[in-house]
Amino acid sequence: MRIPRIYHPERITPGTEVALDSDAANHVGRVLRMGPGQAIQLFDGSNQVFDAEITQADKKNVRVKIVSGEVDNRESPIHIHLGQVMSRGDKMEFTIQKSIELGVSLITPLFSERCGVKLDAERLNKKIQQWQKIAIAACEQCGRNTIPEIRPAMSLEQWCAEEDSGLKLNLHPRASASINTLPLPVERVRLLIGPEGGLSADEIAMTARYQFTDILLGPRVLRTETTALTAITALQVRFGDLG
Template sequence: MSIPRFYLDQPLARGARFSLPPGPARHAARALRLAVDDAVVLFNGQGGEYAARIERIQKDDVAVSITGFADIERESRLHVMLAQGISSGERMDYTLQKAIELGVAAIQPIAARRSVVKLTGERADKRVAHWQGVVASACEQCGRNRVPPVAAPLALAHWLGQRVADRSSIDPPVGGRLLFLSPLAAARLADLPAPSGMDCLVAGPEGGFEADEIAALQAAGAIPVRLGTRVLRTETAALAALAAMQTLWGDF
């Protein structure tokens, strides 16, 4: 059995002693049924991980002491941002969870015309917080010690405009390619050269992007790429592309 890992959004240091926050404490005590002197690993997303042991468990109060630090990183050498069209139900959670396992460095939820879920205001804030929790849990599971950020949802046109403005403000412009998945594209990922910066992979929601959204992507310089001859579901497409990218240029 592997040593349980917990993400804590707080400063960590060798020799520190404290009680785990309520969420990790409940998981340690109730789900994992850990005991005094059991080993755990803690990380805060700032790099590296901390060895710790449980000093006390009283119901949901779990006290730990940090015994050491290891400067271990498990980030991919392939840097990819995933701009994912917002999908409904558990599809989005599944896509984000597996994208983290596949090494994405950042996530931008995209509000597309055909997105079933519409998010604004407080509802959007709560959903982003939920997605960030999904990402942190995926990092706990897969061993990553840096937690990729989940940005606030943006309409596709707004995000493309922001991206162009951000890139044009840098002299000379830097950054990788903008790729979007399309079953009608002529090029495959294998036809492209290795990336020179952080690529951005754009995947549509259920039903894909509408014609004017595709035109906006192309006007922004996006490169359409296809994944074989079959149309993949929204929760499958980005993950298949990320796995292929890791195989071609990453650490698979």
């Protein structure tokens, strides 16, 4: 069986013994049914991975001894900040999960004129917490040892107006430039992905005022979740560590 990778929210030191949090303990003790003497790996977001051995386990409590630790850098050389206008249902969860597998560094959920998601402050806060858990699970699965942050949601213009030294990109079906025509090198990208109905004309004009470059992915119209993953993949192939 593959050795499970578990995120631990507190800093880890080799030679110590730690108790897993309730979610991790439930997964190890109840779902995987692991017991004392079995090996797991932990990571704490510090870009390190730690070999550990279970010393105590039941369905609610799991303790492990930290055997050793080492730096294990799997981060992309390109920092991609994804600004994703929120999509309905599980599409947003899918986008978050897969974009983190592809190496995105930071995600900000956005509201726009045609955003189909309407949430009050309490429900939105719960969504952010849920999306952060999805980010953690994606890192556990794909081998990343740092956890990308899911930032609080904000308006599209607020996000576009933030200071950023990187390249700013907006996907547009009538753009003339493509990712392959962007000049090398690129180390930071702020990538805007619009809603299912697209950005309005006023919003597209607004992105231009904030020096966003319109780019085209191809001749076909893609769904919002497909657009995000296609653009991230193309950026990683050209500037990052895919391919």
